[in-house]
Amino acid sequence: MSDSIEISLDGQLGAFRLAVDLTLPMHGISALFGPSGCGKTSILRSVAGLNRIPGRIAVGDQVWQDETEFVPTHKRALGYVLQEASLFSHLSVRQNLTYGEKRARIAERHIRFDDIVSLLGIGHLIDRAPHNLSGGERQRVSIGRALLSQPQLLLMDEPLSALDRIAKDELLPYFEALHANLQIPILLVTHDITEVERLADHLVLLREGRVLASGPLNDVLAAPHSPLAARRDFAAVLPATVLRNDADGISVLDVAGSEFLLLAEGLQPGDAVRIRIAASDVSIARNRHDQSSILNAVSARVVTIEPLGDAEASIRLDIGATAPAPIRARITRRSLEALGLSEGETVIAQIKGVSLAANR
Template sequence: MGNEIAITLKGDLGAFHLDVDFAVPMHGITALFGPSGCGKTSILRSVAGLNHMAGRIAIGSHIWQDQERFVPTHKRPLGYVFQEASLFPHLSVRQNLIYGEKRAKKAEKHIRFDDIVDLLGIGHLIDRSPMHLSGGERQRVSIGRALLSQPQLLLMDEPLSALDRMAKDEILPYFEALHANLKVPILLVSHDISEVERLADHLVLLKDGRLVNSGPLSDVLSAPDSTLAMRRDFAAVLPAQVLRTDEDGISALDVAGSEFLVLADTLRPGDAVRLRIAASDISIARGKHASSSILNSIPARILGIETLGATEASLRLDIGKNHPAIVRARISQRSLAALNLQIDEMVIAQIKSVSLAANR
């Protein structure tokens, strides 16, 4: 289809076997996620034309590879951002960006130099040498150079993995700005689930060179058979809309008809945001308590109960009123037995902590 990125690949890279077939939308950020060695970077390099194995790659209506053709890397209109910012050390930031512009050749310039400089906040760096930039600043310049080549697709191979926590926190808002202001689809390889939760719209979940699941982020995370649910850091990510912000700095959000309260005083009514709700932050009660410091006690229906080892269980819960909104609660087997919880029962999900994963 013309509005999809369709990837089918099957073959061997040394001892590694890759066999995937999936399609994702031609918009937003799609994360390729899974354990080390699952095939994330192999897929990205194949899309770039750096690996050549049997299959088909179509970017919208443009076929980059099939049984009859293989478009070489230099003829694929893409940008590639690596783990380490690969800037030319002998050129200034401005000259590095201009190099990206020159790569566009005769392509129509939808992405303008000044816009990228403003969007990535690098105007004050424009005449510096890359040698005098922080890791986060170098990576922002690298992203800008890739975008100024006017790509149909931007590939990012763990672009934050070489940065420390402070540098990641510095650069993440710029990724969100790219998402909000540019129409270039992004394939993002990451091993950090918190990055995926904050940035991705769509998730391609991989294991041992095979596809586990693919779809909108919230759908893949909430799938009944989600392999991610076993992780101790598992969290649901739900789209929400700001209803109001009160004088005490607490904002009310609508999530599928249910109202959530979060500590956030800079949001405006109508803003689209996403909520991160960790499974470990939800406790279960049979009824609402008269008073509690917990801000969010939401009616929920139990959709499933899974065993997590000998001592814990995972409850799959629907907290939505107007349409499904799926979260998971991680509780002890003792609590499961004491409350005698059963599938399809209504309970109260007491959510101890709710965080904003991103503004959208």
């Protein structure tokens, strides 16, 4: 039995050519990321059977498209969530949800109505009409309807882009709950790097219809000569385990054998989390400074030194003691010269801000 999603496409959509060859995991969230017009939505629509570009698409053991076969959209076991929640205005929330449920055969109904209502926090909305819902509430109902169709794969095309920042922040924990509690793979299209950092397990970078990189999230984020390294908002995302909670409200986390201190609520020892370390929050020192307000100062190996224009450099560091844990520091060329850094040596990475990227 295949445990991967295969997407191999090569063809024209008007003047745009899409040429991609991807193997994605059959679990977690795979994010398609890149600028507008790079092919993200074209790939998603092809997986849904809405575009017909020459190639092969297979989800697990089910071949949806190859040289001899093209399975129509209504026969593909998928759910599709759009930017704007497309609910039936004449139906209540409950009726919208059960509409999705009716699409699936009874024998295939392993995702239960009550579980989805609870997971998405929509029990109090169940008898409302769509026009009485906020944008975030409508999108949660739309996701619930897609899931109750019992999909083998969930497609999401920028599901947060139509929402304001407050609504996005309210909805993101529900996405994390889906990720933690459901086994259905999700293919997420987004142009927002913060959504990638918080939600994605696997990252596909796209440009002009082609794949620049594809792999586990931080492998792509922190890869040598990563196309993302030059971004001002670049950050590494690392898996961590909560070791303990100190009396002053600080949680102590293990990151590949190195201890990190983080101010966060609701964490319990043993919790698996992931942390976000922005390159702009990392400074480099030759020696450890005992008197400092910076809580996190860990031993690090200089892996690569990459120029960023004439004035700055991106330093790729490995802070892992028991396993690789790559991060980056963005520093000025003047600092680089003053420190006299070279690849392969050991330094101290001082990390000003460590934030929680996801609870699980």
